[in-house]
Amino acid sequence: MFNLPFNNHKNEAELKFWEEELNRYKNWYDGKISLYKTPPPTNKEKVRLNKDKFKNAAMTWNKVFQEQKYLIDLDLKKNIFADMRILDIGAGPHPSSLCFDGAEVYGVDHLMANYSKLGYPMGEYDHRYHFIQSDAEKMPFPNTYFDAVISVNAIDHVDNLTKVSMEIKRVSKPKLKFRMHVHYHPKTITEPLELNDQIFRSTFSWVPKLHKIHESQYKDIGRSQAAPGELYVVWTNF
Numbered sequence: 001m002f003n004l005p006f007n008n009h010k011n012e013a014e015l016k017f018w019e020e021e022l023n024r025y026k027n028w029y030d031g032k033i034s035l036y037k038t039p040p041p042t043n044k045e046k047v048r049l050n051k052d053k054f055k056n057a058a059m060t061w062n063k064v065f066q067e068q069k070y071l072i073d074l075d076l077k078k079n080i081f082a083d084m085r086i087l088d089i090g091a092g093p094h095p096s097s098l099c100f101d102g103a104e105v106y107g108v109d110h111l112m113a114n115y116s117k118l119g120y121p122m123g124e125y126d127h128r129y130h131f132i133q134s135d136a137e138k139m140p141f142p143n144t145y146f147d148a149v150i151s152v153n154a155i156d157h158v159d160n161l162t163k164v165s166m167e168i169k170r171v172s173k174p175k176l177k178f179r180m181h182v183h184y185h186p187k188t189i190t191e192p193l194e195l196n197d198q199i200f201r202s203t204f205s206w207v208p209k210l211h212k213i214h215e216s217q218y219k220d221i222g223r224s225q226a227a228p229g230e231l232y233v234v235w236t237n238f
Contacts, residue, residue, distance in 0.1 A: 011114075015118065018093055018115060018120075019118050022057075022119055028041070028061065029056065052119070054119045058094070073234070075234060082100075084148050084177070085103070085145065086148045087149045088106065090108070090154025090155060091109050094120075096152065103148075104128050105128060107130065108132045109134075110133070136167060137164055141171045142171070146176070147173055148176065153183050156185070156194075156195055161199075176208075178204075179234065179237075183195075183231075200235060208237055210236070210237050211235070212234065215231050217231060
């Protein structure tokens, strides 16, 4: 049994999804399936750092898919955060933001310890990436710690968006670079926030020069087409 944080029903659903994902990564790594329109990895692409093939599969998926997904979803270049300290909100079990060259990254997720129990290789990536077990509403960082804050399709998973916004403000430097890829959709078990432009803009009104640069009914790289009435939106201040 997992020692789950508050809101067990939501957390159990999220962990079930990530457990099923890990099995899909293994089948993809073994050449049995294509996954999210991504063909199985070539021998050259495969990571072989572990005796555990599930961990190798997860690390390969991060390299082949997740890192490219972050660059495309956020519409950024690899060197944009060079020599900066980045906060990735709702990072999940993948260090996707290792796609940003020369950056030190802190990936925050309230289920990090549970991902490790599922079999994800949490401590076996580049030393630039730090997996942080924490609620986004109360993070273990000093004031004005981060040069940049990012999030990809995750901010709608939090329990209290206002608290998360104020906590991000607390840990951010005055000249913060801010960019979030946000999903607008009806509430679900794992995504309990129903967001729109007005809610997002008002909640993050403290971010200087905040504006929307992109919206689409499709994920640029992703699992599925958005349902009618749903959007994927990118907010930024640079």
